[in-house]
Amino acid sequence: MALDVATFETICPSRFISFSIPCPTRSDSRLRVAVLDSPIPTTDSPLVAAMFVPEGRETDWIFSTESGHLQLLFGSPAMSRLILIGNQFHDGDLSPPVYHRPVKSSLHRKGLDDDEELCKPLLLALCPRSLFKNGIPEIPILSYEDNLVSGVVIHKCVGCLVGEMLVEDVEIESESGVDGCVKREFRRRLRFKRMPNLIQTEIPIIPDTHFRSISGGIGEVGFLPDLRVLVHPYLAPMVASLSLISEHIDGQIQRGLRPNALCLGVGGGALLTFLRNQLGFEVVGVDADKEVLRVAKNCFGLEDSEFMHLVIGDAIKFVQKLSHNANWHPFADGEDVNRKFDVVMVDLDSSDVRSGVSAPTLEFVKRRVLLGTKLVLSEFGILVINVICPSRSFYCKLVHDFEDVFQELYKIDVGNGENFVLIATVSPQVSLVRDCSNSFFMRLKSVIPEAYINSITKI
Template sequence: MAELRLLPKCAEEFASAAYWERFFRGRGERAFEWYGEWEELRPTLGRYLRLRDSILVVGCGNSELSEQLYDVGYQDIANVDISEAVITQMRERSARIRPKMSYLVMDVLQMDFPDERFQVVLDKGTLDALLTDQEEAALSRARRMFSEVGRVLQFGGRYVCVSLAQAHVLKAAVDYFFQEGWMIRIHQLSSNRGDASKGKFALPIFVYVMTRIRHVPGSALHILELCAEKQDKPVRFNSIEHLIEAVKERQQYALLRSQLNKTSSSGSISLDLCNKDTGQARYLLHVVHNLAVKVSRDNQFAIFIIPQGRETEWLFGTEEGRKQLAASAGFRRLVTVALHRDQHYEGMEAIQAELSEKVMELAPPDLSAHQQVPFLSVGGDIGIRTIQHRDTSTLSGEYVVEDVKGDDAHYFRRLIFLSNRNVVQSEARLAPRTPHKGEMKGNKKHKKKKKEKAASGDPVKLTTLPDNQSIDKSYLCCAHHRVMVAGLCLLKNPECLPEALIRVLVIGLGGGSLPLFIHDYFLQSCIDVVEIDPAVLDVATCWFGFSPGDRLKVHIADGLVYISSLAAKAPNTYDAIMFDVDSKDTALGMSCPPAAFVEETFLQKVRTLLKTEGIFILNLVCRDSILRDEVMAIIRKTFPLLYARRIEGEVNEILFCQQQTRQKPTSVDLRGTAKILEKALRQPGRAWDSTYVLSDILEAVKLV
C-alpha cells in the first residue's frame, strides 16, 4: 500500500519538485529505474558515449545508471536532480567509492553550468516526466529544458534521451532540434519476443540522439534517421512527419506483438506496415487466431499473401472471411497480407524476402526459431492492379478507378472510394476488342523487346494491362445486381417484359452497370437514375461505358428529396423502384442504404410512387442483426409481401417488396417464371452471359 501512495494524483505532478521530494523520501534507498539498466541500454548508449566524455545526467533520481557507467570507466559524470532528498542520498552512496562523481541539486530548466561544458547530456525518462501532455505549459517547460541542454553542450555534443516516444513528446523534441539544425537519429532498443508478458513495457523504448552540429550558412541539410531494432544501418527520412509516422508504426507493431502474446481470443488484429523510406502504408496485416485447430509442429503459423485486387473479396476483406480462410488453411495463427495500392512490388519472392523478418515477430512465442514458416497465396502470383484514374469528389472524398486481373483470364474495372478502400463501389468486366493488323505487329515487337531486356538482365515490368479493352456490358459483375434484375420476374406477365413499356427508378448510379443492363435487355424500358454525386456520373460516363439517352436519364439529386417531391406530384409512376445506395456513415451497422431510406414515412412515399402491381427492390447490407430485424419490421408494415435473397459469401441481402396481397408464388412458380423471362431475354444476336441463370438465382429466394 505504501507503494501505491507514492503514485501521483495526476500526470502533471510528474513535473513537480514537491512530488519528487515526497516520492524519494517515501521510497528510501531502493533504486527506481525508468526504461532499463545499463546492460540493457549498453548496445545503443555505448555507441554515443566515449570514456573521455564529460557527461551530464539530468533528472538522475536514485537510478543506478550513473554508478554503473562510472564503474565501467566513465568517470567525468555530473548528476543533477530537482529533489534535495535524492541528491543527498546519492552523494552519501557514492562519496567513498566514486570520488569523482558529482551530485547537484539543480533544475534542468535553469542550470548553473557554464556554456558548452559537456560533450553528452544523458536523459533517462526526465523529458517524459516533464512533458506530461501537449498543453502549452508542458511544451514551454520542454522548450526551456531543450534550450538549456543546447547551451551546456559543445559543438559535436550529443543529447541522448531514453524515452517511450509518446507522440507529443517525440514531436516536441524533433520539432525543436530540427529547427535548431541538429542531426536527429532515433534508435529503437532491441527487445525479446514476449517481454511485455514478463512485466516489462509493452511499448518499445527509444533513444533520441540529437547531435549539435555547426550551422553552415546557406546549407539546407537536415538529417532525420531511424534505427529499428536488429537494423544497424539507419533509414533516412525527408520530413519530420515521415519519421514520426515510422516511430508510430514501430509502436503499433510492438503493441500488436504484446497483444498477440497475451490473447486467447479467436478475434483478429490488424496493422499497417509502412514503407521504410517514405513512411507510406505498404502492407495491411490481419492476424487471425483459429483456436479450433489442434496444434502440431507444422501448423502453428503461416503467412497468406493476398493478390492485388482481391483484398476486397469477402474471404479476404472481412473478419468472417479471414476466419474461414484460417480454418480451411488449417493453421492456428494465420497472418493475411494485403498489398496497398500506389506501392510497387517486384513479385512474390521479393515480397516474401521483405516480409520474412518482420512477420516472424508475429509468430507464436513458443515457435521454434528454426521452424520454417510457409507463405501461402492464390494462384502463385501477386496479381495485377493498375490505377487508371484518381480524383476527389466533394461529397465522397478521394477515389480511384483501377483495373485488376481476376482469378481467370479476365480483367475488371473498379471504382473505389478510399474512405472505405476495402469495398468495391462499382465493377465492370473488360472485354478485349480484336486488335488491328498494325496493332498485332506492334504487340509482337513489344514482346520481342521485353524478351531482349529480360535476356540482358535489365528489370522488366510485366504487370501491365492490355490497353485495347472496352466494357463488357452484357456481364453483371456484382452478384447483388444479378439478383435485383432477376427480381423483375415478380412483375406481371414476365414473358412480355423484354418488349413491354416499363418504368424503372434506380437510386444510386455507381458505374451504371445495373441501369445500363436493364436499358439494353428490356428494350422498351424507361429508366430514371438518381445520383447525388456529380463526380460519380463523370466516372460512369468516362470509365464504365455508361451513356444516358432518351430511355435512360440521370438526375443529379438527393434520392430522399427526389422521391418525396415526385410522390406528391406523380403517384403510381413506376413498375419497379431499386435502391442501390451506400451510406457514408461507417459508424452504423448498416452500410447500405442510409438509415433515412428505410424510415416508415419515407417508405410510404416509395409505395405511393409504385404502381399497384409494382415491385420495390432494396439492396440491404446490415451487419447488426438487431438493426436488421428492426428494418425488416418497418418494411413489412409498408409492403405486406416481402421476399429475401441472401448473397452467398457476402453480407448483401436483396429484398423484393410488393404491396399487393395476391396469391403468394411458390419457389417452383418463381423458377418457372424466371425461365420464361430468361428465354425472352436471350434473343439471337444479343450477347448473354451464360453463367447468369435467373431460375437458379430465384431458387434461393425466401418469403419473409
C-alpha cells in the same frame, strides 16, 4: 524528433502512429512502420499482430491510410493492436504504373528477406507492457491475400460527398476452365478512400479491338467496358427479382410500353446500363455526387440518352418530391407524367470505416420514405433493395418496417455471406414464378443465372 518507445507500452484506443526506420538488409532503403490501436477498448490481455505489406502495394490505400489499417484490423476479431511493416513511400508518391504480384512469397521480397526474425525485436518493442507478464510473447504474423494478380490505377478524383476515389483496371485469379487452362479475367473497379478495402463497383473489361494482339495483360493493352454481364455480387440477384412481375412487364411490352425503373444510387452504373441494354428498360438514375456520375460515364460506359435519364440530387428527396406532386416529372417532354415505375431499385449504404457498412441507409427505412416510394410504384410494382445487415436487430427492424407498408416481402440470398436482396411488393403475388412462357421471362433467364430466380423465398 526521436520516437519514445514508452509511447507503445499501453493501448490507447484509436491511436495511429507511423514512422520510418532504416531497412535492416539494405542500407539505402527505409521501412515504414504503422501502429494502430483498436478504437474498441480491450481487456488486460491485449491481442497484438503484425502484417507485412505486399511488395508493390505500399501506396495502395489499404496499406497506406489509417482507414485502410482500420479495415485490416477489424478483419481480425478482438485485435487490440496491428503493426504494419513495408517499404517506405512518400505522401507525394504516385501509384506504381502497373502492379504485378511478385512470384516469390510475400515474406521473401526485396529488402525484407527473413523479415520475421529481423523485425522480431522491433515488434516486441512495439508491444504493450501487459503482454510480457507471462514471458516473451509470440507475435502472430498475419497474411493479406486477395485475388489481385495485376492492376493499374487509370483515374483518381474527388467527389463532393464520397471524397477521394479511384478507378483501376485489374486482372484477377479465376477458376481453371474445362480444359484445365487458367482463365484470365479482367475487371474495372471503383473504390472510395473512406472504405479502401471495399469495391464499390466492378464490371468486366475486354481488350480494345484496336489492338492487334489480345494476349497482353494489364498495362500492355487498352481495355473497354463489357456491359453484357453483371459481376458485382448482388446486382444479378437484384435483377432476378423482376421474375416476380414478369407477366406484368411482358404485358407492358405487348402494349408498346417500355418497362421503367428508378435506380436510387448509381455508382458505376452497371445495373442501370444492364436494365436498359439487356432488358429494354427506360431508366432513371439518381445520385447525389456529380463526380460519381462523371466517372460512371467516362470509365464505366454509362450513357445519358433517350432511355437513360441521370439526376444529380439526393435520392430520398427525389422520391419524396415525385410522390407528393403527381404532375412533376424531370423528363416530362411529351411523356405520360402520371405513369409510375414498375420497379424501384435501391443501392444506398452507410459506409464508415469504424462502424462498417450497412444498407440501406437508416433514413431510407423511415415510414414516410417507404410510403413515398410505394406511391411512385405502379399497382404491380416492386421495391428491390441491396441489404447488408450489421446485426440481427437491424434485420428484424428492417423486416418489420417494410411489412408495415408493403403487401409481401421476399428475399434472395446473394451467397457471399454479407448481402441479401429484399423485395417488397405493392400487390400480393399469386405465386412465385418458376417458369413462364412470356417473352420477358425467357429473356430474363437468358441474361442472368436462373439459380437466383429459383432461390426467391417469401419472408
